[in-house]
Amino acid sequence: MRAVFAALAANLGIAVAKFVAFLLTGSASLLAEAVHSVADTGNEVLLIVGRGRSRRPRSEEHPFGFGRERYFYGFVVSVMLFTVGGTFSVYDGLHKIFVNPEPVRSPVIAFVVLGLSAVLESFSLRTGIAEANQVRGDRNWVSFIRRTKAPELPVVLLEDLAALIGLVFAFTGVALSVLTHDGRWDGAGSLAIGILLATAAAILAVETKSLLIGESASADMQRLIVNALEDGPEVPRVIHLRTVHIGPDSLLVAAKIAVRPEDTAGQIVAGIDAAEKRVRAAVPIATTIYLEPDIYRRSQADRTDPSIRSALRGRLSRRRGRAAPPGNGDDARPAVPPRDTQ
Helix, strand or coil: CHHHHHHHHHHHHHHHHHHHHHHHHCCHHHHHHHHHHHHHHHHHHHHHHHHHHHCCCCCCCCCCCCCCHHHHHHHHHHHHHHHHHHHHHHHHHHHHHHCCCCCCCCHHHHHHHHHHHHHHHHHHHHHHHHHHHHHHCCCCHHHHHHHCCCCHHHHHHHHHHHHHHHHHHHHHHHHHHHHHCCCHHHHHHHHHHHHHHHHHHHHHHHHHHHHHHCCCCCHHHHHHHHHHHCCCCCCCCEEEEEEEEEECCEEEEEEEEECCCCCCHHHHHHHHHHHHHHHHHHCCCCCEEEEEEECCCHHHCCCCCHHHHHHHHHHHHHHCCCCCCCCCHHHHCCCCCCCCCC
């Protein structure tokens, strides 16, 4: 959350400076950037509120807790960025181009404020990058933004990146307006900022919508779960596996596990308890686990079922470094290529 607080402080100061500069210069680009910074400030507040609300204890009405509040507020951020930032900037730019193309007054003030804003936004972006690098691993940035389960860092990174690009648009619009004595260039800068914000909002909306609907655990995490379940004598194999994030730090695991026909009810219960302990040790965020015992019937295994593919993928990953035990040749068949969902 350090990146969120850094972005909040930077955007609040930038918004005040841009509004003052707009009043002194009348620049549409500066007004668009000021509204952009106000929207970003509100977004950071929403992310902080969402994180706080997600920590509420479970209730009868919400037995799995409130972890998805963070996803909801992340989606609200995208809507706010589009409506408050993008729509207003496009409107103001079109108004400046077609209705009131006034020249920019006191351009020096505009350039100073835009330069100061670039410094503060760069500081905020650097903080976000440093925090993201601690959890990004070897993934590239596009993969990280698309696959991470915590909404705050992608929001901050996209906001800061959009802010820096928007400052370039604003600087270009003001500079061309001053050089050509044509205020329409200033309006064009505001229009470009609006389109930029709408694009960033669309990206955020798509990603947070996927999290709201419910995303499975990453391929690596599913492999750890299958390994943990099959690492004891109680579970000969995992028949199918379903996982879903009920929050960035909370995972629901539902699996059908094979048991031996001769096992007693007491043995099955003890085996399930042991298997759950192994899963929680391997994947601490697996806060809710449901295991259903069943008799494995190879002829009924539908390999097109995503839950069965998840189990097969985890088992194949586990056995890549060692020979498969005898009698389990069916596991060696290639499964559908895994998709990294981290």
